[in-house]
Amino acid sequence: MPFYDRIAKQWHAHTGRHGGAFKEFLLNDVLIAAVAFIENRAILELGAGNGYFLPLVLRRYSGQRPARIVITDQSSRQLDLARKYCFVNGAEYAQLDARYPFPFQEGAFDLIIATMVFNEISRRGVASAIAECRRVLRSPGQLLATVIHPDFVASLEKRGELRQEGSYLTMPASAALRLPLHKTPKEFYERCLYNKGVDFKSRDIFSTKNVSNVKAGLKKVGNTPVALLFDCTSTQR
Ligand SMILES: C[S@@+](CC[C@H](N)C(=O)[O-])C[C@H]1O[C@@H](n2cnc3c(N)ncnc32)[C@H](O)[C@@H]1O
Known part of the structure; x- marks a missing residue:
């Protein structure tokens, strides 16, 4: 059973409709700007959790119409919450484990x-997920991947x-x-x-x-970065 199937309700209580404090007051703006x-863009979200993020993106860029939105997660219970609380009209919802081949062309x-x-x-x-991202991205295409910063983990x-x-x-977590x-x-x-020929800037x-x-x-972290963002562009095919 995926880890988040067990904690889906607690996760939603923690993260809500803005992703929790770190995202609400900081990361969402960084990502939305990126x-x-x-x-007219076809958008795929991996590991979307309760799906809070894309409604914020759609609100910020209201008036613009994406070609396609696919919201995915490994956890079916997270997807249920996403459909229930953060529903995006016209979006496709699909269970997808990012470690394995994606069911997209x-x-x-x-x-x-x-x-x-x-x-x-x-x-x-991760290696497989990045290879699959590269495969299903157009050229030019953008991958916005954020991880817990390895320095923060240390x-x-x-x-x-x-x-x-x-x-x-x-x-x-909270x-x-x-x-x-x-x-x-x-x-x-x-x-x-790099191995997949993806250009990236990290932040x-x-x-x-x-x-x-x-x-x-987060008061204890001092000068340690909390998250690491890779803003990636796939150009050559
Ligand atoms: C920390 S939560 C982040 C959720 C959301 N992206 C957010 O920022 O609120 C991690 C999410 O990744 C999902 N996840 C974990 N392993 C996964 C995998 N192998 N494939 C797809 N999703 C996965 C979890 O189910 C969970 O919803």
Whole structure:
């Protein structure tokens, strides 16, 4: 059973319609700015969770009409919540495990969004997911992938906040919620992108006062970046 099938309700309570404080006060704006436009683009979201993000994108770029929207997650219970609470009219909802071949044709999408998903997947799964993103992206196409920053993971480990629970390594989230995690180095993500001929810019995302006022756990992080964003462009075929 996918990890999030078990915690889907708690996750939705934690993340709500804006993704929780870190996303609401910081990351959403960064990602929405990076999207830049949606007119006529075919958009795929991987690991969409409760699906809060695309409604925000559609609101920000209201008046523009995407060609297609596909909202996916490994967890069917997350998808149920997405349909129930963050429904996007005209969108397709599909269960998709990003570690395995995607059920889409080559060049089917202009934009792929994967927020805090690849850090929950083993390295082999990440390599496969990035290869599949490359395959199903048009040229030019954009992959916006955000992961928990490896430096942040290292700081959690140093403070003894990572825990092995059965087959999962977990990290703390809000309240009593713990989330699965893989300790994947930045260089590994970069190598996967590079090997697939994907151009990318990476950006460290640091917490702000607004965020840590609400999310007390982030007060401890000091100058450690919390998230790592890869804004990727697939150009050659
Ligand atoms: C930390 S949550 C992020 C959800 C959403 N992107 C957000 O930012 O709120 C990670 C999501 O990735 C999904 N996920 C984990 N492993 C996955 C996999 N192998 N394939 C697809 N989705 C996966 C989980 O079910 C969960 O919904």
